[in-house]
Amino acid sequence: MFFLGFSAGLPYLLVFSTLTVWLAEAGVSRSAIGFFGWVGMTFSIKMLWAPVIDQLPIPWFTKKLGRRRSWMLAAQIFIVLALLLMAFIHPAENLVLFAFAAVLVAFGSATQDISIDAFRIESAASEYQGEMAATYIFGYRVALLVSGAGALYIAEASNWTVSYLAMAALMGVGIITALFVKEPENSAQRQNNCKVAWLKNAFVEPFTDFFHRQAPYAILILMLIGLYKVSDITMGIMANPFYLDLGFSKL
Structure with missing residues (x-):
């Protein structure tokens, strides 16, 4: 779980605080940098497509690797x-395409989180979930150091393209782990040839079950999940540009 946690944590700062340093140094306006905070909202709304990830098979991948590993690898x-894509775009020259690439990274990272969480839960009995989660978080925190301070050091020594290329290469840690780790025994794909029934089972029933179990607090719980980190996402993203404006270097 350490290596999967590392793979999950690596992209996060690359679309958050590390990214804002790149944008600030490229001369992007502070207002535009602030709008990049919305990229991080992807992680708060991943629950919306999590049921689909749970049900949808990937051609060839799912057959060869299983339901969880296939989505992790994809x-x-x-x-x-x-x-x-981000590495080879200069944000000052094509900010829209650069922002689109950042959204793609965030979407892929959130999807990876979904599949790794499912893999972790299905891979061990409930009494071992604490150890599994702790190992995962340890790897995640190490990845934050690498994609934070590590990426900044590489950018200072070389440039931002090399830095993001290095981070892309480090994603190989997760890819290798997904290829060699054992698929959970109880993750067999549930087949359903009826598209309406599949959509109901993949998307409607999980939310129906949630509202049934958590009533009358379901809306409040969803609001908490979706909003509790909004302040960090919207304000925290401006911290590094603020430090740079004060005269600090990125190191």
Whole structure:
């Protein structure tokens, strides 16, 4: 779980505080940098497509790797491609395309989180979930150091393109882990040939079950999940540009 946690944590700062340093140094306006905070909202709303990830098979991948590993690997490859796209775009020259690439990284990262969480829950009995979660978080925190301070050091020593290329290469840690880790035994794909029934089972029933179980607090719980980090996402993203304006270096 350490390596999967590392893979999950690596992209986060690359579309958050590390990214804002790049934008500030490229001369992007502070108001435009602030709008990049909305990229982080992807992580808060991943619950919306999580039921689909749980049900939808990926052609060839799911057959070869299983339901959880296939989505992990697909998301990781998606993140690598999106990071490569970001690496070769100068934000001052094509900010719209750069923002689109950042959204792709965030979407891939959120999707990877969904699949890794499902993998972790299904891979061990409930009495071992604490150890699994702790190992995962440890890897996640190490990745934050790498994609934060590590990416900044590389950018200072070389440039931002090299820095993001290095981060894309480090996603290989997760890819290798997804290829060699064992698929949980109880994650067999549930087949349903009826599209209406599949949509109901994948998207409608999970939310119906949630509202049934959590009534009358379901709306409040969803609001808490969706909004509790909004202040960090919207204000925290401006911290590094603020420090740079005060005269601090990115190191």
